[in-house]
Amino acid sequence: MASxxxxxxxxxxxxxxxxSVDVTWTATPNNRGSAVTAYKISFKQSDGIYTVSAxxxxxxxxxxxxxxxxxAEFMNPTGVYKLVxxxxxxxxxxALNVIDYSYPSDENSGTxxxxxx
Numbered sequence: 001m002a003s004x005x006x007x008x009x010x011x012x013x014x015x016x017x018x019x020s021v022d023v024t025w026t027a028t029p030n031n032r033g034s035a036v037t038a039y040k041i042s043f044k045q046s047d048g049i050y051t052v053s054a055x056x057x058x059x060x061x062x063x064x065x066x067x068x069x070x071x072a073e074f075m076n077p078t079g080v081y082k083l084v085x086x087x088x089x090x091x092x093x094x095a096l097n098v099i100d101y102s103y104p105s106d107e108n109s110g111t112x113x114x115x116x117x
Contacts, residue, residue, distance in 0.1 A: 002033035002034035023108075025039070036095045039067075039094065040096065043074070074087075
């Protein structure tokens, strides 16, 4: 019987790339009997809550294992994330099959920083 996919490991790689932030991950190691149909990337807001990125919401990503998010999405003072310049951009990734999303991946190690472009 199918169940939710395994957690994606290792953690995503998140790097600055000019005017955007690139997130790259490895496909889930086990889809648990049902093909993965989407990936969802969530970023940590300034208050510590994770929110799905409007640029990386899932269905449009599949089967890619990378997504690019405009830096402005993180730096907008009235937006969702409200990060300050120099703040670490933290992401988790989840895989979806017909049952449910996987548990979130571990957080990335914090190599991308919010910056004014």
